[in-house]
Amino acid sequence: MCLILNQKNDKRFQEQVYCLPPDIVNMVISKHPNGKFISPKTNKEFRVEDYPSFIPFIDAKKLTSHPYIFAPVCYSDHWWLWVIDTTKRRFYILDPLHKKAPSDERKQLNKFTGYVISRMRAYAGGEPLKKDEKEKEIKVSYVNISGQKSSYDCAIYVIKWLELIEPENIKRGKYEWDNWKQDEVDHYRVEYASRILFSEMNKERDQAIRASNAIKLSKPSSILLSPFCQINSTDIETE
Incomplete structure (x- = not known):
């Protein structure tokens, strides 16, 4: 979803917020359990160069120039969002489930995640988020x-926050806003599934549509993106 948002032709994503694609961060923290700086799997520290397949998806210009970095993170099947003010060097986590780090292990993981994002920014040619040690x-x-009211909506909240959160409105550790009702969250799930599937950036979308047993369209349709289109599991017929 980050790749889609970063291509939006609006001021938010072209000048202010860079949504860091989560591939490298999430792959790295899976290899460094509990935020260990030396991976027990490779016995090495993190290096951006070790992930060449994902480097092309990083927009170096936006990563180094935009005042805010939004970085979705997933660990142990749970998503949360880093919000980084690169000008004031302030770092926040918006977690749909937790209002503080749930464990000492998570605190260490957060330190390591900040280090990974900082190294990625330095690799792209920008200033690291902190210097030296x-x-x-x-x-x-x-x-x-x-945040979320269910046990499974963390990703939906994070994606929606990418589009809505205004970092300057984070005051005294709080962000005041009107949370969504559950039926609204369910609608966002359908909306984002449709946007990702039918995005021009999804090179395999036509193949996915043709091969799907649930979606039978002669060609991609924009109707699924309509706010008046509501789909749930009971609407899908399968053999």
Whole structure:
């Protein structure tokens, strides 16, 4: 979804917010359990160069120039969002489930995640988020924000926050906003599935549509993107 948002022709994503594609971050933290700086799998520290397949998806210009970096993170099947003010060097986590780090292991993982993002920015030609040894001690604050009501909506919240959160409105560790009702969250799930499937950036979308037993369209249709189109599991007929 980050790749789609970064291509939007609006001021937010062209000048202010860079949504960091999560591939490298999530792959790295899976190889460094609990945020260990030396991977027990490889016995090495993190290097951006070790992930050549994903480097082309990084927009170096936006990563180094935009005042805000939004970085979705997934670990142990749970998503949360890093919000980084690169000008003031302030770091926040918006977690749909937690208002503080749930464990000491998560605190360490957060330090390591900050280090990974900082290294990616430096690799792209920008200033690291912290210098020298402080880069491994980045302190991040959890934002008190209303979040998910179910056990499975974390990704939907993170994606929607990518589009809506205004970092300057984070005040005294809180972000005031009107949370969504569950039926609204369910609608967003359908909306994002449709946007991703039918995105021009999804090179395999036509193949996916043709091969699908659930969706039978002669060609991609924009009707599924309509706010008046509601689909749930009971609407899909399969043999």
